[in-house]
Structures are given as C-alpha cells and as structure tokens.
Amino acid sequence: METSQKMQGEVGSLPERIRQLVDSEHYGVLCTQGDGQPYGSLIAFAFSDDLKKAVFATPTTTRKYRLLSQSPNVALVVDSRTRSPEEMHQIEAITVTGQAVELESGQEFDKWAKLLVDQHRQLKPFVEADTTALFRIDVVRYFHVTRFQEVRQWIPNLPM
Amino acid sequence: MDSKSPYVVGISQAVHLGDASVGGKATNLSKLQQAGFKVPDGVCLTVSAYERFLKDNHLTEIISSELGRKSLDSMRWEELWDAALRIRSAFAKGVLPEGLSTEIGQAIEDLGVDQELVVRSSAPGEDGAGRSFAGLHESYVGVKGLEEVCEKIRQVWASLWSDAALLYRRELKLDPFRSSMAVVIQKLIRRNRSGVAFGQDPRDPSRDRALIEAVSGLCSNLVDGVVDPQRWSLGRSTGKILSSPDAGIPMLLEESDLRAILAILLSLEDLIGSAADMEWTGRKERLVLLQARPITGISTESEDERTWYLTLSPSSPRMKQLCKEVVDVLIPELKREGERLAAEELDQLDTLELLRSIEERARVHRQWEEVYKEKFIPFAHGVRQFGRYYNDVLKPDNPYEFVELLETERMLAWNRNEALASLAERLRGNSRLFEGVSEILSRSLKSNLVFDQLLKIPGGAEFLDEFEAFAEEYGDLAYKKTYLKDRSDLFLKNILALAKSSESSIGDFNQQRRKRDRADELERELLNSVGADGRQEALDFLRIARLSWRLRDDDNILMGRVEGQLLRAVELGREKLRQIQAVDEQEELCRRLADVLETLENKVSTLRSPVLSSEDLEVAAGESARQLVGQPAAPGLGKGSARCIQSLEDLGDFEAGEILVCDSIQPTMTHLVPLAAGVVERRGGMLIHGAIIARELGIPCVNGIQDAVKVLKNGDLLTVDGYLGIVTVGEALLDLETAD
Numbered sequence: 001m002e003t004s005q006k007m008q009g010e011v012g013s014l015p016e017r018i019r020q021l022v023d024s025e026h027y028g029v030l031c032t033q034g035d036g037q038p039y040g041s042l043i044a045f046a047f048s049d050d051l052k053k054a055v056f057a058t059p060t061t062t063r064k065y066r067l068l069s070q071s072p073n074v075a076l077v078v079d080s081r082t083r084s085p086e087e088m089h090q091i092e093a094i095t096v097t098g099q100a101v102e103l104e105s106g107q108e109f110d111k112w113a114k115l116l117v118d119q120h121r122q123l124k125p126f127v128e129a130d131t132t133a134l135f136r137i138d139v140v141r142y143f144h145v146t147r148f149q150e151v152r153q154w155i156p157n158l159p160m
Numbered sequence: 161m162d163s164k165s166p167y168v169v170g171i172s173q174a175v176h177l178g179d180a181s182v183g184g185k186a187t188n189l190s191k192l193q194q195a196g197f198k199v200p201d202g203v204c205l206t207v208s209a210y211e212r213f214l215k216d217n218h219l220t221e222i223i224s225s226e227l228g229r230k231s232l233d234s235m236r237w238e239e240l241w242d243a244a245l246r247i248r249s250a251f252a253k254g255v256l257p258e259g260l261s262t263e264i265g266q267a268i269e270d271l272g273v274d275q276e277l278v279v280r281s282s283a284p285g286e287d288g289a290g291r292s293f294a295g296l297h298e299s300y301v302g303v304k305g306l307e308e309v310c311e312k313i314r315q316v317w318a319s320l321w322s323d324a325a326l327l328y329r330r331e332l333k334l335d336p337f338r339s340s341m342a343v344v345i346q347k348l349i350r351r352n353r354s355g356v357a358f359g360q361d362p363r364d365p366s367r368d369r370a371l372i373e374a375v376s377g378l379c380s381n382l383v384d385g386v387v388d389p390q391r392w393s394l395g396r397s398t399g400k401i402l403s404s405p406d407a408g409i410p411m412l413l414e415e416s417d418l419r420a421i422l423a424i425l426l427s428l429e430d431l432i433g434s435a436a437d438m439e440w441t442g443r444k445e446r447l448v449l450l451q452a453r454p455i456t457g458i459s460t461e462s463e464d465e466r467t468w469y470l471t472l473s474p475s476s477p478r479m480k481q482l483c484k485e486v487v488d489v490l491i492p493e494l495k496r497e498g499e500r501l502a503a504e505e506l507d508q509l510d511t512l513e514l515l516r517s518i519e520e521r522a523r524v525h526r527q528w529e530e531v532y533k534e535k536f537i538p539f540a541h542g543v544r545q546f547g548r549y550y551n552d553v554l555k556p557d558n559p560y561e562f563v564e565l566l567e568t569e570r571m572l573a574w575n576r577n578e579a580l581a582s583l584a585e586r587l588r589g590n591s592r593l594f595e596g597v598s599e600i601l602s603r604s605l606k607s608n609l610v611f612d613q614l615l616k617i618p619g620g621a622e623f624l625d626e627f628e629a630f631a632e633e634y635g636d637l638a639y640k641k642t643y644l645k646d647r648s649d650l651f652l653k654n655i656l657a658l659a660k661s662s663e664s665s666i667g668d669f670n671q672q673r674r675k676r677d678r679a680d681e682l683e684r685e686l687l688n689s690v691g692a693d694g695r696q697e698a699l700d701f702l703r704i705a706r707l708s709w710r711l712r713d714d715d716n717i718l719m720g721r722v723e724g725q726l727l728r729a730v731e732l733g734r735e736k737l738r739q740i741q742a743v744d745e746q747e748e749l750c751r752r753l754a755d756v757l758e759t760l761e762n763k764v765s766t767l768r769s770p771v772l773s774s775e776d777l778e779v780a781a782g783e784s785a786r787q788l789v790g791q792p793a794a795p796g797l798g799k800g801s802a803r804c805i806q807s808l809e810d811l812g813d814f815e816a817g818e819i820l821v822c823d824s825i826q827p828t829m830t831h832l833v834p835l836a837a838g839v840v841e842r843r844g845g846m847l848i849h850g851a852i853i854a855r856e857l858g859i860p861c862v863n864g865i866q867d868a869v870k871v872l873k874n875g876d877l878l879t880v881d882g883y884l885g886i887v888t889v890g891e892a893l894l895d896l897e898t899a900d
Contacts, residue, residue: 013780073897088221089228097897140897143786147228149886151787155896158782 014154015051018142021078021092022047022054026119028078030056032067039067045076046119052156054096054137055112057127065133072099074137089147098139112136167209168263171346174204181206183282183342188453195431197424198448200278202346203267207284209260210317210341217254223247223321223337229789229885230866232330238845239791239864241323241544249551249559251318256310264313265306267345276348277303279312281319283341296325297341301380302348309345315552316343349450351442353412354379355389359425359435360396362455369393369402372421374412379439379450394422417443428452476700479542483704486539490531491711491718497524498721502636506732511740515753518733521726522760528722536715542708543847546701553689553698560846565682565702566709567675567856574856576634580651580831583626584658590619597656601649610649627652637720639828642808644724650812657835661816716849720827730764733757785871785889788862791844792885793851796860798838802876804869805829819878821868825850833857838880840887842868854882862887 012020022045030043041064043056054076058065068074079093103109113134117124126132142154174182175190182190186204193199214220226243227235235243256264271277281297298319300312319325320341329336355374361367373389375382382389390405390412399419405411413421421440424447428436432454439450501521509517543566550562587594596617600610614620627648635645644650683702690698733753740750803814805822811829814820820836822829824843830853833839839854844864854861860882865871872878872889879888 014783015780086220087224087228089224097894099897147230147789148225149787149884150789151785153784153786154780155782 014142014144014152015156017092018051018094018144018154019047021080021094022051024083025078025080028076030064031075031077032064032071033073034067034070039063043076044116044120044123045078046116048115050156051142052139053112054098054139055116055134056137057113057116057123057132057134059129060131060133068100068102068135072101074098074100076137091148093145095143095145096137096139097141097143098137100135100137103134103136108136109134165263167206167212167257167260168267169204169206171199171202171204171344177206180284181208181342183207183284183344184453185280185282185451186342186344187282188451189344189346191431192428192449192452197428197452200346200349200448200450201271202278202344203271204282205260205264205313205343205345207340207342209257210343212257212260213254213314213317216257217250219247219250219254222250227326227336229791230864232326232336234866235864236844237323237327238843238848240326242791242844242846244321244323244326245544245547245551245559247321248315248318248548249555251314251321252311252552252555254314256313261306261310264309264345268306268309271345271347274304276350277309278344278346278348279303279309279316280344280346281316281341282344283320283339285339293325293328295383296322296328298322299380301378311552313343313345317341349441349448350378351446351448352376353417353443354439354441354450355382355413356437356439357421357425358437358455359429360455361393362437365435365455368396370396370422370425372413372418376412379441383439392418394418396422396426413443420444420447424449476697479539479545479704480700482535482539483542483707486535486711487707490535491714494528494531494715494718494722497528498636498718498725501722501725506729511736511749511753514729514733514736515749515756518726518729518756518760521722521729522756522763525722525726528719532715532719536711539708539711540715542704546705546708549698549701550686553686553694561682562705563847563852563855564675565679565686566706567679577831577834579630579634580655580658581834583623583630583655586619586623586626587655587659590623593617593619593623594656594659596620597652601653601656610652627655634831637717637724637828639808639811639826642727644828647808647812650808651831653812654814654831654835657814657816661835717827726760727764730757730760787889788865788868788871788887790840790862790864790866790868790885790887791846792882793841793844793846793848793863794839794854794859794861794882796838796858796880796882798836798860798880798882800837800878802840802872802874802878804872804874806869810874819880821872821878822850823869824848824863825853833859838878838882839863840865840868840872840878840880842866 026046027042027044029040032039032041041058041062043058045054045056047054058068074097076096076098077093078096079091081091081093084090103112113127116134117127127134139156142156144152144154169177169182171186171189172193173190174186175194179187182204189199189202190204226247268275268277278299278301280299283293283297296319298316300315303309303312320339321336326336329339353374354377355372356379357373358371361369361371370393372392372394373382375387375389381387390409392404392413393402394400395402399422401415401418420443424440425436425438428438432452434454436452437455438452440447441450442448501524504517506514506517546566547560547562550556550565551559554561556562587597596614600613611624614624631645631648631651635648635651637644686698686702687695734757737750737753737757740747740753744750798819800817800819802821803810803818805811805814805820811832814832814835816835817837818835819838819840820829820832821840822842824841825833825839825848830849833850833853834857836859839850839859839861841848841850841861841863842865843850845851848863851861851863860880862880862882862885864885865887872887876889877891881888
C-alpha cells in the first residue's frame with residue numbers, strides 16, 4: 001500500500017519530462033492549416049536528443065502534404081491519455097509549435113530518416129518510398145500541460 | 161436479508177469474507193461472536209457496496225479532481241479540509257445503489273423496528289500493526305430509521321476522505337486511492353456502565369498489569385472524551401487490584417466486575433494471540449463486547465500526530481469550553497499584553513533593564529505561540545465544524561454557503577481599511593495636499609523628514625494628526641525584521657495609491673446590511689430544518705462559529721502586535737550592543753546581551769516572515785510558467801501587473817490595479833487588498849485570511865499556487881481567474897512562431 005505521491009513522469013526538469021513523454025508516446029496529432037482551415041493528422045514521429053527538432057514522414061499525395069507546402073507553421077500534440085484513460089489529472093500532454101521543413105535526399109535526409117526508422121521499424125518501407133516526403137520540425141516552443149490545466153512553456157532555442 | 165447479497169452480510173458471516181471485504185472491525189466482531197463472546201447483533205455493508213456507490217455517483221472522478229489538483233504532499237491542511245468538505249458534500253448527495261436501501265431496510269427491520277442503532281466505520285487494514293485509525297473514521301450512535309441510517313452510512317463512507325484521515329494516511333505513506341470502507345450496523349445496547357479495558361498497560365507494557373476504565377451510560381461518552389472515566393489497574397497474573405479511583409466517590413464497578421473483565425481480557429488474548437484492548441458495556445452476565453483488537457502502541461510518534469489531528473475537531477462540550485476560554489480570557493489577555501508591552505518606554509531603559517525586557521518579551525511571545533497552537537487553532541475549527549453541520553442539515557449546492565451566515569461580524573482589518581479610506585479621502589479632497597504628498601514621497605525621504613514637510617502644506621497638520629492616530633492604532637506590526645511603525649512612510653504610499661484609485665470606500669453600509677439580511681434568512685432556514693428538537697444545538701454551533709470566525713482574524717492581528725513588540729526590543733538591544741561593544745566588548749553585560757540576541761536570532765528571522773518556497777524549484781533555461789492552477793478562492797476575473805511581496809519596499813510600492821502575489825496575506829498587507837485587481841497566494845484554502853478578505857471585497861483570488869512568489873516576477877502580466885482557480889501569465893500570443 002505504499003503511496004506514489006508523484007504522478008507518472010512527474011520527476012525531473014521540464015525538458016526531462018518532455019523527453020520521457022516523447023519516448024513513451026510515439027504518435028501524435030500534427031496540426032496544419034490552409035485557407036483559414038485547420039487540419040489535424042495522426043503521425044508517427046521521433047525527436048532529436050536535444051529536443052530542438054523532430055521528424056515525420058507523409059505521402060506526397062495527402063492533404064497534409066499540400067497544406068505543409070502552403071504554410072510551414074505546424075503544431076504537434078502528444079499526450080499520455082492511453083496510460084490513464086480514467087484519470088484525467090494523470091494525463092500529461094505537450095503542444096509543440098514550430099516550422100516544418102521538407103528534406104531533400106542526401107545526408108540530412110538519411111540522418112533524419114534513420115532517426116525516425118530507429119523509433120518505428122515498421123515504417124522503413126514507407127519512409128523509403130518514392131512518394132513519401134520527410135519533414136523535419138524546427139521546434140520553437142513546447143507547451144506542457146499536467147493536472148488538467150497546469151501549463152508551462154519551454155523554448156529550447158532560447159536566443160542568447 | 162439475502163444470504164447471497166454482495167452488499168450486506170450478517171456479523172456472524174463476515175469472518176468468512178475477510179478483512180479486505182468487510183474491514184477490520186467487522187472481522188473482529190465476527191470472530192468474537194464465533195468464539196462465544198456476546199456482541200450486539202448486526203450486519204455489515206461490504207466494501208462492494210461502497211465501491212458500487214462510488215461508481216453509480218461518479219465519485220471517483222470527483223475525488224480525483226479534488227485531490228489531483230496538485231500533489232497530496234504539497235497540500236496544506238486547509239486545502240485538504242476544503243477538498244474533504246467538497247467530497248463529503250458530494251457523498252451526501254449521492255444515491256445509494258439500487259436494491260441496497262431495500263436490503264438495508266430489511267436488515268434494520270430484522271434488528272427490530274424502532275431499535276436504536278450504531279453505524280460504524282470498518283475500513284480494511286484500518287487497525288494494522290503499529291497504526292490505529294481510531295477516531296479518524298466516523299461512527300454514529302443512536303441512529304433510527306432507514307433514512308437516517310442511510311445518511312449516516314454516506315457520512316461514514318465520506319469519512320474515509322476526511323481531512324484528518326487524509327493527513328494521517330499521508331503521514332503513514334498510505335495511498336488514499338487504495339483505501340476502502342465497509343460499514344457495521346448494530347443494535348445500540350444501553351447499559352448503565354460501560355468502558356474500555358487493556359490487557360496490558362499501554363503506557364508501560366513491560367509491567368504485569370491490566371487497565372480498566374468505566375463510565376456511566378454509553379461507552380461513546382468515554383471514547384469521545386465527554387466524561388472522565390474511573391480507572392483501575394489489576395495484576396494480570398494475580399488479579400489483585402493495584403490501584404483504584406479516589407475513595408469517597410461512588411465506585412462504578414465492584415471487585416467481581418473487575419475480575420470478570422480481566423478474565424475476558426485474558427481469554428481474548430488467547431483468541432487473538434496478543435494483549436487486547438476492548439470496549440464493553442453492561443455488567444456481569446449482561447456484559448456485551450463492543451469491540452476488541454490487539455493493543456497498538458500508543459506512545460509512537462504517529463499516534464501523537466493522530467491525537468493532534470483529532471484535537472482539530474473537538475467534541476461539542478470541549479468546543480464550548482474552548483470558546484469561553486478563548487473569547488472571555490485569552491483574547492482580552494493577549495490584547496492587554498500587546499498594549500502593556502507597547503506602553504513600556506524602552507528607550508528609557510538602561511542596558512540591564514532592556515536585557516530583562518527582551519527576555520521577558522521572548523518568554524511572553526513563546527507562551528502565546530503555544531496558546532495559538534493549543535487553543536486558537538482548534539477554536540478556529542468552530543467555523544469548520546459548523547460548515548459540516550450546516551451542509552449535513554441543508555445539503556446546499558454551494559458547500560461554502562454557511563460562510564454567509566458568519567460574515568456579520570466586523571473584523572479589526574475592516575476597521576483599519578475604513579481608516580485608510582478616510583485618509584485617502586482627505587488627500588482626494590485637497591489637491592495641494594495630494595500633490596505635496598506625491599512629491600515628498602517621490603524624494604524617498606525618511607519618515608520624520610516626510611512629516612516635517614507635510615506640516616508645511618495647508619491641511620497637512622490635520623491630515624498628519626489622523627495619520628499618526630492611524631499608525632498608532634494599526635502600525636503595531638512587524639514585517640520580516642522591521643517594525644512597521646518605524647516605516648510609516650510605506651502606509652503613506654499606500655494611502656496615496658488608494659487616493660489615486662477609484663476605490664472610494666471599503667466599508668459600504670448597504671453592503672453590510674444586505675449581508676446581515678442574507679445571514680438572517682439562512683439562519684431561519686437552518687432553524688426551520690432542524691425543528692424544535694435541534695434548535696438549541698444549531699444555535700450553539702452558530703454562536704461558536706460566529707465567534708470563531710471573528711477571532712480568526714483578530715488573533716492574527718493581536719499576535720502580530722506581540723511579535724512587533726519583541727522585535728522592537730530586539731532592535732533596540734542590537735543598537736545598544738553596538739554602542740557598548742565600541743567601548744568595552746568584554747563587559748559582562750555586553751556578553752549577556754550578545755548571548756540573548758544570538759539565541760533569538762533564529763526566532764526573529766522567521767517571525768511572521770513569509771516562507772517563500774518550501775522546496776527547491778528546478779527551472780530549465782527557457783522554461784516559464786504559462787498557466788498555474790490553484791484553488792478558486794474568490795470569484796471574479798482580474799488582470800494586472802504582478803507585484804510579488806518579498807520585501808518591505810514591495811508593500812510601499814504597491815499600486816492600485818496590480819495583482820498582489822504573496823506567500824499568504826499577512827496582517828501587514830491586508831490593507832493592500834482593496835487596491836488590488838486580484839490576489840494570488842501560495843497558501844491555499846477557502847477559509848484562510850486572504851481568501852476571506854478577497855471575497856469580502858469582491859476581488860478575484862486564486863490561492864494554493866505552489867511557489868507563487870518564486871515562479872512569478874514583478875511586472876508579469878497576470879490574469880487571475882477566480883472562478884476556475886487559474887492564473888495565466890502573459891498574453892496568449894504565438895509571436896515567436898510567426899516572427900520572420
């Protein structure tokens with residue numbers, strides 16, 4: 001009957017907590033926009049060690065690809081709701097904002113493709129397909145939500 | 161009663177279900193009955209009934225919301241009390257699972273229509289080795305009829321989430337979310353003798369003796385501490401009486417009774433495998449066992465804490481006695497003490513006299529700190545007890561409605577705010593004086609120079625007279641290590657800020673009258689609901705609550721005065737010490753003074769100075785707060801610049817329209833609240849000082865914000881949502897994302 005007073009993942013600095021969340025949750029909702037209309041898509045992602053970048057892939061035939069080519073401003077929502085579906089206050093979520101940059105084939109492409117595939121082995125054929133585009137998100141800010149509505153923000157690239 | 165019911169079982173069957181299903185008390189009673197001891201007939205509501213009740217009424221979600229707002233470790237007792245009150249209120253409105261009330265009705269009928277009953281808690285794991293929940297979970301005696309029984313069952317269930325039970329679980333590191341509750345319903349046995357007995361003296365288990373205590377009437381009178389028992393000790397092996405109550409009073413038990421009880425204790429010991437404590441009622445062959453369990457060590461530390469938590473809900477007679485003592489004796493005495501110390505002309509004293517005065521003030525202060533803990537805090541619970549009583553009777557939608565019955569009394573802080581408003585009015589009505597004061601203050605002069613300048617302005621002398629009377633009456637307080645009377649320029653700054661603002665009066669007469677009318681209306685409603693039988697009890701509760709409500713502010717201000725007087729003497733002592741040290745450091749008196757000041761150093765530095773943060777906060781580069789969640793302590797929405805009170809200067813610099821951010825509203829800063837657009841406090845609770853003042857003045861307040869003063873900075877734009885308990889930092893911009 002020992003208690004665990006701290007909530008799941010409620011340990012460490014804010015960047016560490018964000019790291020724990022994106023390490024345990026591998027899917028999130030990517031938010032794009034076009035003609036004043038927001039649009040959401042579930043994607044698989046991977047984050048760089050310093051949390052300054054993230055990577056995802058999308059077929060070029062999709063609506064989200066078209067929207068990304070119109071506006072690179074994106075948001076990505078990742079949350080832990082499947083861990084504690086009955087316990088609202090236990091859910092942790094982040095909203096990541098930033099710009100999505102499409103990567104052309106070459107060294108950069110290979111580096112980010114590897115990061116994504118290391119995280120999601122099953123996506124290897126998908127990432128390598130000719131009709132798949134690879135995007136890197138350059139993170140501007142994290143909004144981190146716990147206990148229903150406690151919000152902190154973190155800017156990983158703080159201007160010096 | 162359906163023998164296969166998952167919810168209700170007879171006491172005799174309870175033992176087969178086990179502790180996890182029926183709880184410790186029911187298991188023990190069942191074992192006793194099986195072993196041939198007489199116990200009152202009854203039934204047990206299993207843990208399944210409780211769980212079904214939670215599920216049907218979505219109470220788990222309510223409990224999680226109440227206790228999930230922040231980590232349990234960081235919740236102060238006031239916040240836990242608030243959470244417990246709201247949880248109890250939700251339980252009271254809960255509907256019993258379908259079929260359960262029918263089963264209970266049947267069980268009651270089987271026990272005998274018109275039979276008086278006892279409804280008792282029986283939590284699994286409740287009385288394990290080394291811990292005892294005795295008294296923390298509720299039990300009710302003399303309950304009659306299905307409706308009342310069901311109400312008491314809900315209250316017993318809710319007592320699993322009482323503030324005292326939560327505090328105790330936190331201390332024992334038990335997860336409250338894994339706790340559960342069964343309920344025992346038994347016949348109430350009325351005999352003319354009852355008591356408790358211990359197979360071994362719990363105060364000294366190494367001695368070969370048993371203890372027996374007896375009272376007239378019900379055993380609950382003894383357990384609740386309503387009456388003092390008669391006490392005997394007996395040799396365990398010899399059966400010899402080793403001590404008896406004082407001769408000269410009629411003995412409640414005869415020697416044969418004592419021997420019979422000892423024999424039961426020893427056979428209980430055989431049954432449970434260790435020395436037992438038991439509650440019993442009746443004599444000779446009519447003796448019935450109410451409860452028996454292994455003795456838990458009562459001298460352990462956690463037991464001491466449990467005892468302290470229990471003092472926070474004194475029984476009615478004890479509360480009445482406490483009320484009389486606090487109101488009639490202690491508060492007037494504390495007031496006199498403050499005045500006496502203030503009247504002493506410290507600067508006329510020689511070194512030895514000053515030294516003695518410092519020592520005396522430290523002693524007086526210590527003594528009142530004790531009184532504060534032992535008397536004032538438990539008495540402040542008069543308000544909370546009334547709140548529970550009121551909610552039990554009327555089940556209002558707003559569990560804090562009861563506060564409206566209490567807000568009829570003027571508080572000292574209210575008078576002070578009116579005096580400040582009157583001074584501000586003087587400034588507002590005299591533009592030369594207003595400009596003069598603004599100019600003088602902008603030059604940051606010392607108090608005495610400020611006053612000299614003021615005298616030169618027309619109307620200045622009259623203003624100053626009123627101001628000095630104000631400072632004399634209300635400046636007798638200390639903030640951190642400074643005595644406010646020595647920095648009355650700070651008050652002057654506040655008056656100027658008040659004069660600049662649109663706030664004209666804080667003590668609106670009509671508002672007072674409306675409040676009184678509302679209080680009268682609620683009082684009538686309460687008295688109608690309890691009927692003639694409950695009238696006196698309701699009036700007693702209300703009278704004590706009103707006094708307790710008024711004093712919860714006054715005692716702080718009066719304590720602040722005594723503290724201020726200690727600081728005044730310590731300051732003078734330091735000055736004196738510096739003077740003597742310059743001449744002769746080795747002098748005996750000099751050394752003594754230095755010693756005394758050194759011993760007091762720790763005390764003085766913590767005196768009333770806000771604890772800014774309880775723990776180290778880890779903040780990464782680039783990290784900042786965006787939205788903080790606390791308790792919605794006063795409704796409203798306010799927006800303004802943050803002013804974090806961390807120094808004396810912050811008090812003076814406070815401007816109208818700012819958000820007052822502090823550890824907790826102290827008597828030294830209540831007068832700033834009328835100027836504020838909102839209040840944010842670290843200390844949480846609906847009934848704490850700051851929350852009450854904010855509600856009185858209609859200013860939004862969010863409290864219980866962990867590390868408020870540390871996370872927020874002066875000048876931060878804050879939005880205080882007193883409806884939801886949310887403080888938002890900055891504007892909701894995406895400027896970083898959209899910048900080129």
